[in-house]
Amino acid sequence: QVQLVESGGGLVQPGGSLMLSCAASGFPLDYRTIGWFRQAPGKERDWVSCISTVHGTTRYADSVKGRFTISTNNAKTAVYLQMNSLKPEDTAVYYCAVDHPLIDCSDPEAFGSWGQGTQVTVSS
Numbered sequence: 001q002v003q004l005v006e007s008g009g010g011l012v013q014p015g016g017s018l019m020l021s022c023a024a025s026g027f028p029l030d031y032r033t034i035g036w037f038r039q040a041p042g043k044e045r046d047w048v049s050c051i052s053t054v055h056g057t058t059r060y061a062d063s064v065k066g067r068f069t070i071s072t073n074n075a076k077t078a079v080y081l082q083m084n085s086l087k088p089e090d091t092a093v094y095y096c097a098v099d100h101p102l103i104d105c106s107d108p109e110a111f112g113s114w115g116q117g118t119q120v121t122v123s124s
Helices: none
Strands: 005-007 010-012 018-025 033-039 048-050 058-060 068-072 078-083 092-099 119-122
Touching: 005 092, 018 033, 018 092, 018 119, 033 068, 033 078, 048 078, 048 092, 048 119, 058 068
Parallel strands: 010 119
Antiparallel strands: 005 018, 018 078, 033 048, 033 092, 048 058, 068 078, 092 119
16 A cells, blocks of 8 residues: 655744655655645645656755755655755645656646645744
């Protein structure tokens, strides 16, 4: 059974950092595209970042470029999102998603497996 579990969310002050984790069970993350998305209340789900475990390439939305870093562990069993210099507008539920190698990793409709999400709140 495919399962993705996010963790690491919480409350942080502006300028602070958090690292989100996405643990995969039931399937390996080799030869996959893994994406991070977020959804704020009343808004659509937005793409944040993605990584290809085929080529090791990464991509970031302009809103997080230079502040967030996506990575995997060596065993390819988890994906991480290091978030630095957090802003109030980063507040959202963050989701990880996995699928076979994708051409467009920014399209949430392209991903078939999703985690349950983890809340990130940036507030003073």
